[in-house]
Amino acid sequence: MPLYTYENKHQDSHCTYCLGGFVVMQKLADPVFTHCTYCGCEIKKVITASHLKTKVTGSSNSTLSEKNITKNDFTQYRKVGKGQYEKTVGKGPDTIQADD
Ligand SMILES: [Zn+2]
Known part of the structure; x- marks a missing residue:
């Protein structure tokens, strides 16, 4: 599932959750959040961070x-x-x- 980073739109109104932005894992079909779940202030999607997915290419002890x-x-x-x-x-x- 891709990760989405959201950022507070208006820095003057926020809660500790949306302050500084937050990352959510959503299905592609899920709706884009427009408001903070906790304080209801406006937020915007900033980047699609799907490239941050952990790349698993093999165990770390493969040399053994x-x-x-x-x-x-x-x-x-x-x-x-x-x-x-x-x-x-x-x-x-x-x-x-x-x-x-
Ligand atoms: Zn908030």
């Missing part, structure tokens, strides 16, 4: 993905028990044991 680990010849293990590790990805031994 199994694909990357394989590519870099790393071996990843997960702990399966006390001192026991099972290989999840990579070229090393399938299981390793570590003394406590």
